[in-house]
Amino acid sequence: MAELCGVMGIGQTRYAAKRQELSMPGLLREAAERALDDAGCTWADIDAVVIGKAPDMFEGVMMPELFLNDAIGGAYKPMLRVHTAGSVGGSTAIVAASLVQSGVHDRVLTVAYEKQSESNATWALTISMPFSVATVAGAGGYFAPLVRGYIRRSGAPEDTGIRVAVKDRQNALKNPLAHLQLEDISFDMVANSPMLWDPIRYLETCPSSDGACAMVMAKESIATQSTKPVAWIHATEMRSEPTMFSGRDQVMPRASLDNAAALYKKAGIQNPRDEIDCAEIYVPFSWFEPMWMEGMLFAPINEGWKMTYEGATALDGDLPVNMSGGVLSSNPIGASGMIRFAEAALQVRGMAGDHQIDGARKALGHAYGGGSQYFSTWIVSDQKP
Amino acid sequence: MRDVAVVAFSQSPSVRRETDCNEVEILIPVIHELRTNAGITNEDVDFVCSGSSDYLAGQSFAFVSGLDAVGAWPPVCESHVEMDGAWALYEAWVKIQMGYAELALVYGFGKPSMGDLPLTMALQLDPYSVMPLWPDAVSIAALQARLLLDDGVVSERDMAEVAVRDRANAKQNPYAQVKGDFSVDQILADPYLVSPLRKHDCSPISDGASAILLAAGDRAKDLCKRPAWIRGIEHICEPQDLGVRDLKRSRSTEIAAEKAGVRAGKIDVAELSAPFTHQEILVERALGLGSETSINPSGGALAGNPIMAVSADRAVAHATSGPCLQQNLICVLEG
CATH class of the missing domain: 3.40.47.10 (Thiolase/Chalcone synthase)
Structure with missing residues (x-):
């Protein structure tokens, strides 16, 4: 039986298009120091370090964890580097939790980051390889047809995505760390923004951000001594499937549905919409909120858009989603998944500040990546399982 | 700690330049052989973990196509480290320790012949202060070797003896790339590649893949006579x-x-x-x-x-x- 693991420290950088005052080591250290302060521990208390980020070509450093490890207190300690496409921030948190849950380590520091200002992500994603077609599409070009497919199947009103974009940017105004702070965000402002990849408009996409997110996780006997609230991990789950094969449903991938079912089973959740108080879902393009409401079994297939439309996912709805502003407001790619996991933990610790959901006891952190094929999730609670 | 064992292992030959297969195609027969030898199917595996580096393939998300070699359908519980496959093995061992898995498939693969490996490895160095000088991997290792020689920690003869031993041992290994009988004196007569390193002091550049099956306790005993x-x-x-x-x-x-x-x-x-x-x-x-x-x-x-x-x-x-x-x-x- 696995050891119980609690999140006892969380640190995030301020997210911005360019954190030019910081090097990559400085960026990670800003998040890591804040997580250690929150956990009330020092570098010496950390047994192992787990680093996550999206493709190395985003910054042009091969296996950058090797040069970064020292800056986050990893010298002469075990260090792992996780990379599972866009879900990496979540997967990294899961690997860190595993080190505690297995009884291998007592207290682990995990950090995920991206410094997009030192790179060009779209370039890194469109390298031409021998014998394969370069899509030269970037992420938006890849996902737009999937959104089209969703709209066709579900008959969702075409302004559903606009509503998500407005809601998440309004939420971001309550999060001082969020990259986009659009004081005058409105339905018309999103609707009138340029169409980038039909049906995805400019203001329905995520920004490119610099930033890092860190967590300190510890075994039960240490975490219970914390003077601050602890987020207890009830369940973690991951699923992957290949990018392309005949008959694959890319709009609603089986890996997502399988992952959700396995996660809830482990967490002892019968009815996710009733039992989960709030969720941080990986929504890099507005339409993925309704899509993942279905993919995470909160809504029946083809009805996820109704949750958005009826306001269920707003801060005052019955299942608030992306209280922090989400990926649509801050997107340091490799960290974006970990931010979802960390924000879910902040909610159940009651430490989310102005975007706190009153009485949040059980929260979902979610990340996905690749061609909608990598999924990582966790359920955290203020109560031990 | 739970008892965990390696119950199966397979590998491709190490070759200087695999011209006909891409990374996934190198991996497919390796994973197939592993499953066949162990007598298992995908459904028996609880966790899959791999190790690779995007920079060897020269492509972002290069590891994603590794899922094609696994045949990850129905979807699998899977993770990846941007590290050598040995660390993927470690992660799989951790997952078995926590009771998340009983049987784990681990694989690692690389095709460094796609680029200039020593120069590519320069990209591992501090990007602000060291990498702009483009110190290649052999030159960095040569700095260390020079230090060892100057301080009398090793001699060039010691180093040559290592090469002679390893290449002689490799004669028994059909997967090895560089093998044969050499004499220390013969090797020491070779010119320096990057002083004080000679060619025989450096590992070859190899394309290849390997896979391991890891199992817990009784499961291991069921699958293998001598885990x-x-x-x-x-x-x-x-x-x-x-x-x-x-x-x-x-x-x-x-x-x-x-x-x-x-x-x-x-x-x-x-x-x-x-x-x-x-x-x-x-x-x-x-x-x-x-x-x-x-x-x-x-x-x-x-x-x-x-x-x-x-x-x-x-x-x-x-x-x-x-x-x-x-x-x-x-x-x-x-x-």
Whole structure:
């Protein structure tokens, strides 16, 4: 039986298009120091370090964890580097939790980051390889047809995505760390923004951000001594499937549905919409909120858009989603998944500040990546399982 | 800790340049052979973990296509480290320890012939202060070798002897790339590649893949007559900056070996993955290996080095990453 693991420290950088005052080591250290302060521990208390980020070509450093490890207190300690496409921030948190849950380590520091200002992500994603077609599409070009497919199947009103974009940017105004702070965000402002990849408009996409997110996780006997609230991990789950094969449903991938079912089973959740108080879902393009409401079994297939439309996912709805502003407001790619996991933990610790959901006891952190094929999730609670 | 064992292993030959297959195509027969030999199917596997590097393939998300080799359908519980496959093995071992999995598939693959490997490895160095100088991997290793020679820690003859031993051992290994009988004097007569390193001091550049099946307790006994039980597995990372490290020893290997219990008993066999002869000597010393241990019966990394795929009776297995033995993993196995 696995050891119980609690999140006892969380640190995030301020997210911005360019954190030019910081090097990559400085960026990670800003998040890591804040997580250690929150956990009330020092570098010496950390047994192992787990680093996550999206493709190395985003910054042009091969296996950058090797040069970064020292800056986050990893010298002469075990260090792992996780990379599972866009879900990496979540997967990294899961690997860190595993080190505690297995009884291998007592207290682990995990950090995920991206410094997009030192790179060009779209370039890194469109390298031409021998014998394969370069899509030269970037992420938006890849996902737009999937959104089209969703709209066709579900008959969702075409302004559903606009509503998500407005809601998440309004939420971001309550999060001082969020990259986009659009004081005058409105339905018309999103609707009138340029169409980038039909049906995805400019203001329905995520920004490119610099930033890092860190967590300190510890075994039960240490975490219970914390003077601050602890987020207890009830369940973690991951699923992957290949990018392309005949008959694959890319709009609603089986890996997502399988992952959700396995996660809830482990967490002892019968009815996710009733039992989960709030969720941080990986929504890099507005339409993925309704899509993942279905993919995470909160809504029946083809009805996820109704949750958005009826306001269920707003801060005052019955299942608030992306209280922090989400990926649509801050997107340091490799960290974006970990931010979802960390924000879910902040909610159940009651430490989310102005975007706190009153009485949040059980929260979902979610990340996905690749061609909608990598999924990582966790359920955290203020109560031990 | 639960008893966990390696129950199956398969590998591709290490070759200088695989011209006909891409990374996935190298991997497909390796994984197929592993499953066939173990008599299992995808449905039996609870967790899949892989190790690879995007920069070897020259492509972002290169590991994603590895899922095609696994045949990940229905969807699998899967994770990936941007590290050598040995660390993927470690993650899988952790997952079994926590009770998340009973049977795990681990694989590593690399096709460095796609680019200029020594120069590509320069991209591992500090991007602000070191990498702009483009110090290639052989030159960085040569700096360390020069230090060792100047301080009398090793001699060029010691280094040549390592190469002769490994290449002779590799004759028995059909998967090895560089093998044969050489004499120390003959090798020492060769010109320097990057002084003080000669060609034989450097591991070859190899394309290849390997895969391991890891199982817990009774599951391992069911699948394999003589499982290789993992009695200790530890890894340690040093700072990267060469100026803050003691390059005349492998401190991280020493710490990992101590924690893994290498010295708790006689070691019959050691498989070391050091990419340069002087580094193999440092690892050998850090492990405290003596004449009772057969070192690199396969030929080791100096005979075939499909980086990212170097995973493995009382035996010790070693893997390394980063410049000058920055990060090292030690695994103690018992029959």
